[in-house]
Amino acid sequence: MHLPRRRRIDTGELQENWQPRLYARLTVLGLLVAYAIAFILENRTHVHVHFVFATASVSLVWLALLSLAIGVTAGILLAQLDRRRRRRRAAQ
Numbered sequence: 001m002h003l004p005r006r007r008r009i010d011t012g013e014l015q016e017n018w019q020p021r022l023y024a025r026l027t028v029l030g031l032l033v034a035y036a037i038a039f040i041l042e043n044r045t046h047v048h049v050h051f052v053f054a055t056a057s058v059s060l061v062w063l064a065l066l067s068l069a070i071g072v073t074a075g076i077l078l079a080q081l082d083r084r085r086r087r088r089r090a091a092q
Contacts, residue, residue: 039064 043060 040061043064045060046057047060047063049056049058049063
């Protein structure tokens with residue numbers, strides 16, 4: 001019975017294929033996904049939100065995500081307005 005030859009591991013090839021940034025990014029991504037799942041599970045209770053003319057019962061997660069989306073949108077719009085104002089000053 002003839003056994004196949006074992007391939008020798010080339011340490012140079014191993015070092016070329018080692019990508020620490022990729023593994024760091026995958027680890028961070030995995031931690032963020034785990035955090036998001038934990039966040040959703042911890043905040044799935046319903047709360048009453050009182051608007052001026054109406055009241056709604058929503059999950060706390062959706063309320064937090066809506067607040068985040070409004071904040072990010074407002075930040076982007078304010079940055080655009082600031083950039084436009086700076087360009088006008090530079091042009092004058």
